[in-house]
Amino acid sequence: MKTRASNEVTLEFPSRSSNESFARAAAASFAAQMDPTLNELEDIKTAVSEAVTNAIVHGYPDSIGKVVVKVRICPENTLEVTVRDYGRGIPDVDKARQPMFTTGGAERSGMGFTIMESFMDRLTVRSVPGKGTSVVMKKRLAPRLKAAK
């Protein structure tokens, strides 16, 4: 069941690595309206960077395809980020989530999912080989006292 979002944004871009910095900056910039701490903002940026990089590197290893990032502000001060690709898919999600596992070569560390798990509260990965992968990450931001007017 989908929770209702009070605000949301959808970004769609081709899987070019030059869009990685755009995607994480845009997601963090949208999340800024929730009045996050600097640490929370950096955590969101980092997790989005990992998810988008995965979509680019593993979703479309030898082609350029569509990547969709949806950022939603949900009840209880919770941010939900979905990163979707329509690429190759992951044959074994559990294996892919293991630390140090990578099919990405020397410039990848295999720590992407580990970072997403540790920087966000919940991580759900759904993948269908040949159809693509969807990564949903949720983070509840610490309640902050509103400044007295």
Add this chain to the structure above:
Amino acid sequence: MEINAKSADRQLLLELSGEIDHHGARDALRELELAVDAALPARLVLDLAGVTFMDSSGIALILRAQQRMQMLDGSVLVCHVPPQARRVLDAAGVGRLVTIR
């Protein structure tokens, strides 16, 4: 990202700055390897003071530096790690493999 190299007394200092992500990772790896191969240092210092953002691509870079230095029987020191990059390294347990100060 940018890498500024300074070499003296068999110590190679690489000052990394800017954003370390997958987009720049391949060039950064090549630059790092070229610098190490040219200097053949006994000690490699990676100074992250100027890093404004780092994701797991930075882990791959540091681990590659470590491998390269092991081949030379040398050591790696990572220093001046900003808080965000530090959380990335800690989440991956990189401190168990490389000296971070």
